[in-house]
Each structure stands twice: as structure tokens, then as C-alpha cells.
Amino acid sequence: MKKLEHIFVALNGWALILMLTAMTVIVGANISLRYLTGHSLPWADEAARYLMIWMTFSGAGLVLRTGGHVAITNLQDALPQMGQKILRGLLVLGLLIFFGFMVWVGMQYAQRMQYQVTPALRLPFLYIYAAMPVGFGLMILHLLLIAHPFITAGAYKHLEDEEAGEASLPGGANG
Template sequence: MKKLESIFVTLNGWALIVMLAAMSLVVGANILLRYTTAHSLPWADEAARYLMIWMTFSGAGLVLRTGGHVAITNLQDALPVKGQQILRGAITLGLLLFFCFMVYVGMQYAQRMQYQVTPAMRIPFIYVYAAMPVGFTLLIVHLLLIARPFITAGEYKHGDTNALPGSANG
């Protein structure tokens, strides 16, 4: 199971790297063309925007693994150990329910947009809006993988960041 988790985290990290590289290349090429030929790519801004949307939703799960999202821990810190575990369990359950709801809402929204196309690239909006259900599905998987150590000890998977592409050990 640890091996599958490591592969999952690594693939998620590489997908983000590929999207960031693609966005950087598109924006860089557009800037280069604009200043050297006085013409720019009409679809570059749109492609960069949609890649940023996909990176945001796809990367949220990796940030969740390391505790990188905003958290206020005053109540948790004031509770005894057993109370902290119950609170973290409730938070995990609440997050899981919210993420599942957002997958459902995201799928509905993406399906509603399937017949509209983007202005410049002329691709169906379903591919853009699919980032939401895909991203929240990734959040569900990441949450389930870190739930036990988080609930029992309040620990995040800080060690998993070494398995990410581009890290010292990755």
C-alpha cells in the first residue's frame, strides 16, 4: 500500500510539474513573439488560465497532505488528547463530506458546460470545468491516505514531500 501511495503522490506531483512547464512555455513563447514579431498567440492567455485552474485543483491534495492549507488550532490545542482526536476525526469527516459534495456539484457543472466552447481555443468547456471534480476526487484520495495519522496524532505526511518530483530524494 505504501508503494501505491508513493506512486500516486509522485504522479500527482509530476502532473503539476508538466502543467506548470506547459504554462511557462506558452506564456514565455507569447511574450517572445509579442516583442520580437509584434504578434502574439491569440490563445496563450486562455491556455495559461485553464492550466492554472487545473494546477490549483490538482495540487490542493498535495498541499493537504503536508498541512499547508490554512488552519486555526486554538480549540484543538485547548482540548485534552482524546478531545483533539475526536475533533480531528470530525474535521476529517466534514472534509470528506464536503469533498464528495463538491465532486457531485463539479460533475453537474461540467456537464452543463459541455456544449459551450472556449473563445480562443474552441475546446468544450467540459474539459476546463472537469478540473473541479477531478481535483476534489484527488483531495478525497489524499485525505483518506493521511486520515489515520492525522486523527490519531495530528501528524501530516511531511515525509512524503521527499517523494515529490524535483525534491532532494525524488
């Protein structure tokens, strides 16, 4: 199970790296063309915007698993140990319900937009708005993977833990 989790996290991370790389290349090429030739790519800004949307929704789950989202812990810190566990369990349950609702809303919205196309790329908006249900679906998976340690100990997966897990796999990251 840990190996599947590691593969899932690595694939999520690589998808973000590829989207960021594509966005950087597109924007860089557009700037270079604008200054060298006086002409720019008419679709570059739109492509960069849509890649940014996909990166935001796709990366939110990775941030969630390391505790990178904003949190106010005053109430949790004021409670006894058992109260903290109950509160964290309720938080996880509430987040799962909210994320599931957002997947449903995102799917409905994406389906409604499937016949409209983007101005420059002429892509159906379905592909752009699909970032919402996909991103919240990824957040559900990430939350389920960290729920037990978060509820019981209030601990998140830290990047050092991920790297230590990678080093302990047979053959390193490729194993």
C-alpha cells in the first residue's frame, strides 16, 4: 500500500512539474517571439491561464497532505488529547463531504460548459472546467491517505518523510 501511495504522490508531482514546464516554455517562447520578431502567439496567454488552473487544482492535494493550507489551531490546542482527536476526525469528515460536494458541482459545471469553446485554442471548456472535479477528487485521495495519522497524532506527511520513504524503497525512487 505504501508503494502505491508513493507512486500516486510521485505521479501527481510529475504532472505538476510537466504543467509548470509547459507553461514556462509557452510564456518564454511568447516573450521571445514578441521581442525578437514583433509577433506573439495568439494562444499563449490562454494556454498559460488554463495550465495555471489545472496546476492549482491538481496541486492542492499535495499541499493538503503536508499541512500547507491555512489552519487555525486555537480550538484544537485548547482541547484535551481525546477532544483533539474527535475534532480532527470531524474535520476530516467535513472535508470529505465538502470535497465530494465540489466534485459533484464541478462535474455538473463542466458538463454545462462542454459546448462552449475557448477563444484562441478552440478547446471545449469541458477540458478546462474538468480541473475542478479532478482536483477535488485528488484531494479526497490525499486526505484519505493521511487521515489516520492526522486524526490520531495530528501529524501531516512531511517532505522529509516522503523522501525517507523513497530512500527505503528497493532500488530507490525507481524501484
